[in-house]
Amino acid sequence: MGATMQDVALAAGVSIKTVSNVINDYPYVRPATRERVLAAIDQLAYRPNLSARGLRSGKTGIIGLAVPELRENYFAELADAVIRAAEKSGLGVVVEQTNGDRESELRVLSRARTHYMDGILLSPVGMGQADASLLDVPFPLVLLGERIFGGPVDHVTMHxxxxxxxxxxxxxxxxxxxxxxxxxxxxxxxxxxxxxxxxxxxxxxxxxxxxxxxxxxxxxxxxxxxxxxxxxxxxxxxxxxxxxxxxxxxxxxxxxxxxxxxxxxxxxxxxxxxxxxDNVDEGQFAVPSLTTVDPGREEIARTAVALLVERINEKGTKAPARTMKAEFSIVSRESTGGADAPRVAQ
Amino acid sequence: MGATMQDVALAAGVSIKTVSNVINDYPYVRPATRERVLAAIDQLAYRPNLSARGLRSGKTGIIGLAVPELRENYFAELADAVIRAAEKSGLGVVVEQTNGDRESELRVLSRARTHYMDGILLSPVGMGQADASLLDVPFPLVLLGERIFGGPVDHVTMHxxxxxxxxxxxxxxxxxxxxxxxxxxxxxxxxxxxxxxxxxxxxxxxxxxxxxxxxxxxxxxxxxxxxxxxxxxxxxxxxxxxxxxxxxxxxxxxxxxxxxxxxxxxxxxxxxxxxxxDNVDEGQFAVPSLTTVDPGREEIARTAVALLVERINEKGTKAPARTMKAEFSIVSRESTGGADAPRVAQ
DNA sequence: ACGTTGTACTACAACGTTGTAGAACCGCCC
DNA sequence: GGGCGGTTCTACAACGTTGTAGTACAACGT
CATH class of the missing domain: 3.40.50.2300 (Response regulator)
Structure with a gap:
């Protein structure tokens, strides 16, 4: 089926490790060699096998996002933002739904799944402050929302x-x-x-x-x-x-x-x-359009992904848990006599 | 970090392959041995490494879902349904957003990503009938929606x-x-x-x-x-x-x-x-509540996942491409004088 | 007593990648 | 001209799992 590094190496006339080095931007590769390898990659339409890479390096390039329900607008928009942020870091996002159920949230934390995800973003709704200690898990975890404070993990919330x-x-x-x-x-x-x-x-x-x-x-x-x-x-x-x-x-x-x-x-x-x-999209289209607090969802998503990426790349020394808050703003629309009429274009 | 099969094998006093056999329900394992292995698994909180399994068996247990935008209610609800259906088959779902962009849709089909997904559900919006031939990809693919008919792949659509x-x-x-x-x-x-x-x-x-x-x-x-x-x-x-x-x-x-x-x-x-x-959730809450066509989104999701799973497990012989249509119904609400008042409970 | 069949298990190799160690070569300085 | 640091590349092992092939024993019919 797909070409392997072996095939590329053969085609480029180099060792398999050199191919690996080119792919991973190892600096000590002659430009000429690099060119040849890249050409071979291109020609064979080679794509690295992420399972193999994951096995060898312990990283898969996939993170998990656990939210209560995607059909709730707020979480759909949060997921949208997280997926976009993750993509910029070259990460895929597996979305899991917990239905706001404490049991499901805990299951996410002890999941078989875990092994193929580099880390998890969890937006707990069913769990409470009493469950803080359960957050001390052996993989990168970042918390979203305000159900639990002072836990042993990074936490992104709003003002x-x-x-x-x-x-x-x-x-x-x-x-x-x-x-x-x-x-x-x-x-x-x-x-x-x-x-x-x-x-x-x-x-x-x-x-x-x-x-x-x-x-x-x-x-x-x-x-x-x-x-x-x-x-x-x-x-x-x-x-x-x-x-x-x-x-x-x-x-x-x-x-x-x-x-x-x-x-x-x-x-x-x-x-x-x-x-x-929340500043959900829908509020712009309501009659009258809805004045609301924009809690900085984009920023929350970006920050959460950034924190998670940091934790994933962290060597040995574990930095202490951090809590970040996004900037908010008031979006003034018709429901308070504000200027913003309903959006005309989508 | 996590325990491996090796550890379990040692703890249970059996070979590593026997552990594998227990996990994969290989029939020729004595009940007593099975018990011992399961106990060891339990005690060590062993979880199989999906990267290794993926490397060895060529399957990762992850499928991709490519939709235009999660913040559009229709697709959020579709994703919800797909994730639930996939979960029942033990599959995780990586959600990608194409923004309804033809280029992005094509990228999904030739993605580096591909290698860690067993198959893809694509809901094309930017691609058109002329792109049908591009759907002939070397991995399981199921199409959602009605942009392209008669392509070389399975297709789930509505009446x-x-x-x-x-x-x-x-x-x-x-x-x-x-x-x-x-x-x-x-x-x-x-x-x-x-x-x-x-x-x-x-x-x-x-x-x-x-x-x-x-x-x-x-x-x-x-x-x-x-x-x-x-x-x-x-x-x-x-x-x-x-x-x-x-x-x-x-x-x-x-x-x-x-x-x-x-x-x-x-x-x-x-x-x-x-x-x-579409029968989007929101229509229930509108004033007046909205009469609509329910195109059978749940069924579409279930069918699409089922078809994809079949393709993934398919050996050698490729069955011809199939097209399935879900049952629809008319949901009568206030906007046509129907009985259904807006929903009271969420 | 013999082969045959079924059961219960094991050793080994292989999946495709990357880290480690090291070989080979270059130019440079004393 | 011998040693040294830098550059460029390679061989090999290892990650954790599963398929293949095989061993060993029991139960069976002849």
Missing amino acids: NVSSAGAAVEHLLSIGRRRIALVGAEGDDVSDASSWSLRVRGYRRALEQAGIPVDEHLVRRTEHWSRAGGAAALHELIDEGHDFDAVFALNDALALGVLRGLQEAGRRVPDDVAVVGF | NVSSAGAAVEHLLSIGRRRIALVGAEGDDVSDASSWSLRVRGYRRALEQAGIPVDEHLVRRTEHWSRAGGAAALHELIDEGHDFDAVFALNDALALGVLRGLQEAGRRVPDDVAVVGF
């Missing part, structure tokens, strides 16, 4: 507290004072969850503006979904609370809130302004 | 013509008679594109109902996007055409049409009914 604060400040800046919050959290409330961190930013921003937090306006739902957002909004209205803005802790919730507002006959942003979190 | 016909019949059944069509196609119009096939179904259904096709109502846009759908709809209205339904050739266009209708002050489905194509 949850300050970006949530900035979102609230944005609402304050357009004159809103009664700002409801809609977020989600499962049963195991933790200090380090998206919910807790972003709520902290919300409270801090209100405090700094001298506005007391009305606990009736703080709504926790079960799921990070549109349905959850719509339901929470209907509750707020049914209970007769007064509010002129909603900060939803992710875009799915925010889109649900938009729908709920429409069903309830409230105008956006005139009656109620809405801010989401 | 484009009849399902589009069924969508139109659905609109006819609720009393609509002036049914606009919105679809997209790039510059290279082909007989086998989604556009051509689905338009054929549209025409056929109208003909069979004895309704002449009003060519003014057939709209072709550049991109399969929300923006394209909204723009096409505004054109229809601005030009003063009369219509009581829109069949959009994918859900993104349909969602854009919904938005356009709302902007234009037309009620859905009262004034205009809308049907999409």
Whole structure:
């Protein structure tokens, strides 16, 4: 089938190792020899066998990306960014889905699979702070998200507290004072969850503006979904609370809130302004288009891949675990009266 | 680092090959011996090295999935389905993005990557019928979609013509008679594109109902996007055409049409009914929820993986190329007055 | 007693690559 | 002209697994 180094060596009239040296940019090869080898490679359409290389050098050029579900926009876009970043480093990405299930997440960490991946990027949702010690695995691992802090591994996350604060400040800046919050959290409330961190930013921003937090306006739902957002909004209205803005802790919730507002006959942003979190593509196309926190997904992906690559190439001495945070920004669109109309071109 | 077969063999007091035999379910191993080996495997947490296995047996247990873009919902959901199907066969999936670019698609077919993948699922968008001969590659390949027919490889597609016909019949059944069509196609119009096939179904259904096709109502846009759908709809209205339904050739266009209708002050489905194509998750959550053609994505994914696995395990004799089509169905929701309200639970 | 068949296991080579060690040659300096 | 450092190349072994070929023994029929 495919040509091997042996074939190339024969065709170029050199030893097999010289072919290897050319491929790996070993400096002590005469230009003339290099040319001959490259010509032979070209002519035979030779491609290195990654299994053999992996066996010999212990590296396969493949990393794993474990996310809850690809059909959730946020993770599809994260995967997109990771794949692009990895490609630049010449790495392939095997995508695994955990369904946000703790068991599946742990399985990723002890997988047979492991042996053919140089390292893993894990975005845990089911695991919690208590599982931190389980992250001490014998292969390169980088964590994404905010479920677990201070673990024994590198970790890329976002400025949850300050970006949530900035979102609230944005609402304050357009004159809103009664700002409801809609977020989600499962049963195991933790200090380090998206919910807790972003709520902290919300409270801090209100405090700094001298506005007391009305606990009736703080709504926790079960799921990070549109349905959850719509339901929470209907509750707020049914209970007769007064509010002129909603900060939803992710875009799915925010889109649900938009729908709920429409069903309830409230105008956006005139009656109620809405801010989401994640900057999912979809928000650009919503009616009205959605103001949101861009948590720096591109940067998160690039950083995570860079950290993983570093760990993979690390010799002996293990550097201590690092935590990186991406820069965030507020994307102002129609749902807060912002300039950005829905995108016209895709 | 990891234990090897050698270690297991030593621990169990057998030869290394016996360990291999146990792992590969070779029948002639005494139960007692098998037990001992399994115990040793368990105790040493042994995991086979896939690189070595790949080198020796020529198989890696990894397949490639090449799609245009993961951030397009349709492909994210397709990838989700493919990954789940592959997992059941014990295969990992490396996801590559082609950006719908012909060059990138061709690169996938001649990739260095190739060597560590047992086979590839390719969903071409940039390549066309003229490139059919380039699909004759020396590794297992299964095609997804409808860009290329009659190529030298297995092909999984959908009932484009009849399902589009069924969508139109659905609109006819609720009393609509002036049914606009919105679809997209790039510059290279082909007989086998989604556009051509689905338009054929549209025409056929109208003909069979004895309704002449009003060519003014057939709209072709550049991109399969929300923006394209909204723009096409505004054109229809601005030009003063009369219509009581829109069949959009994918859900993104349909969602854009919904938005356009709302902007234009037309009620859905009262004034205009809308049907999409793809059954993307998002359609369930739209306001109103979107009636659509479910092209059988799950089945497509399962079938494609099954075909690829067959090809991978094929010895010598190459079976002729096969084409499979998945079962479709019409999902009736609010945009045609259907029963299905937006989903409440995610 | 003999070969035959089936069972249970093992030794060895091979997959294609890269790290190690070293050979061969060059020019240079004292 | 002998030693030295730099350059260019090669032979060989090894990575961990599995296919091939083979050994050894038991059970069987004749």
